[in-house]
Amino acid sequence: AELPAAHYRVFVPDPPGFGKSEKPPRTLDVAGLSDSLAAWMGEVGLDRAALVGNPFGCQIIVELALRHPERVERAVLQGPTTDPQARTALRQITSHSPSRRPREASSASETTPKKT
Secondary structure, eight states: OHHHHTTSOOOOOOOTTSTTSOOOSSOOOHHHHHHHHHHHHHHHTOSSEEEEEOHHHHHHHHHHHHHOGGGEEEEEESSOOOOGGGOSHHHHHHHHOGGGSOOOOSSHHHHSOOOO
């Protein structure tokens, strides 16, 4: 946060229940954390912002973009967490790109290399 602070206003919010912030009456889920971020942005006078998040922060930023798109100018997602069932590179690629999904073979001969 120090490097961009030389050129931009930089905020480093502390979500409820994390760091030195107050603990909420109940543990907030990702939707609750994104709503609290939107509320905090309003309190500090940020209408829109370029947001940078690391793994868990990525989930919160994506949820914020879905629930409060007017608040997100840009999003930088560094090392987002993935669906535990889709952690291999192949699964991640095929789950996000219909054009890259593997073609299903119609017969065994299509999947078995031919001997020459």
